[in-house]
Amino acid sequence: MELRSPQTVNRVGQASGLQHRFQRSRPAGSRPQPARLPYAALLSLIATGAFGSEVIRIEARHDHLWKSCSGVLRLTDGGVQFEGPKHSFVWAYGAIQQLRLAEDDIQLTTYRDRLTRAGADEVYRFSFLKPQEAPWREIYARLQPALSGRLIAAVPITGGDEPVWQSPAKLLGRWKGSIGTVIAYPDRLVFRTGLEGQSYTWRDAGIDNISLSDPLRLSLVANRKEYVFQLQQPMSEEQFRNLWLRLNRAKGLEVIETYQKGK
Numbered sequence: 001m002e003l004r005s006p007q008t009v010n011r012v013g014q015a016s017g018l019q020h021r022f023q024r025s026r027p028a029g030s031r032p033q034p035a036r037l038p039y040a041a042l043l044s045l046i047a048t049g050a051f052g053s054e055v056i057r058i059e060a061r062h063d064h065l066w067k068s069c070s071g072v073l074r075l076t077d078g079g080v081q082f083e084g085p086k087h088s089f090v091w092a093y094g095a096i097q098q099l100r101l102a103e104d105d106i107q108l109t110t111y112r113d114r115l116t117r118a119g120a121d122e123v124y125r126f127s128f129l130k131p132q133e134a135p136w137r138e139i140y141a142r143l144q145p146a147l148s149g150r151l152i153a154a155v156p157i158t159g160g161d162e163p164v165w166q167s168p169a170k171l172l173g174r175w176k177g178s179i180g181t182v183i184a185y186p187d188r189l190v191f192r193t194g195l196e197g198q199s200y201t202w203r204d205a206g207i208d209n210i211s212l213s214d215p216l217r218l219s220l221v222a223n224r225k226e227y228v229f230q231l232q233q234p235m236s237e238e239q240f241r242n243l244w245l246r247l248n249r250a251k252g253l254e255v256i257e258t259y260q261k262g263k
Helices: 038-046 136-150 239-252
Strands: 010-011 013-017 019-023 056-064 068-076 079-083 090-094 097-101 105-113 121-128 151-154 165-171 178-185 188-192 200-203 205-216 217-222 225-231
Touching: 019 105, 056 136, 068 136, 079 097, 097 136, 136 151, 205 239
Parallel strands: 097 151
Antiparallel strands: 010 013, 019 090, 056 068, 056 121, 068 079, 079 090, 097 105, 105 121, 151 200, 165 178, 165 225, 178 188, 188 200, 205 217, 217 225
């Protein structure tokens, strides 16, 4: 078995990480053959502690440029693994540039360049074979602490806490918007809609900025993208101020009060 040399990637403010891709060696001049990482070899890597113990196991389909293959996607304490009949992958969390979690798939972007498109990053998409049984709430709980701002949660993580504010709203899109509800929980903002792949959850620490241009128009920036909501119920200045203060405190900023109540 030939192991491609690991690539260490450093990005501003983020820890370095490793990505491994496994292939069998082949004689010179022969055609490339699909390979499968021996399960014992994968277990030996896990046993070293480099990638942690297995936490969540999902049957998934890896979409290729042409066709696809089915295998097992694993989320461990140390990273993401996929084992299929043609190839196997292991990514430490530090090697993942961005991961988008939806109710029926995971899309993973690495720091490696795509060979067929100059300047583009490698993207891997894994569709859940049984999306109705996929434990995406548990997946979110596993990925959120490990990836933080690099996780795009296109799932509505609701319940558990009482909302502090909510309003029916329309999330504006490039061509078409989504009708749903914006819900502010004590530690996150959620947009819940019945449209597949259009719900979102943003943890306070993952929101870069938030603004209220008028009582019926709320905007937030997360993962280098702006989300604009047309609210059906107005948000008061006090409600927005409390939300703004909470988000900034979640990022470790000290907010200095400029006035005292009653004075």
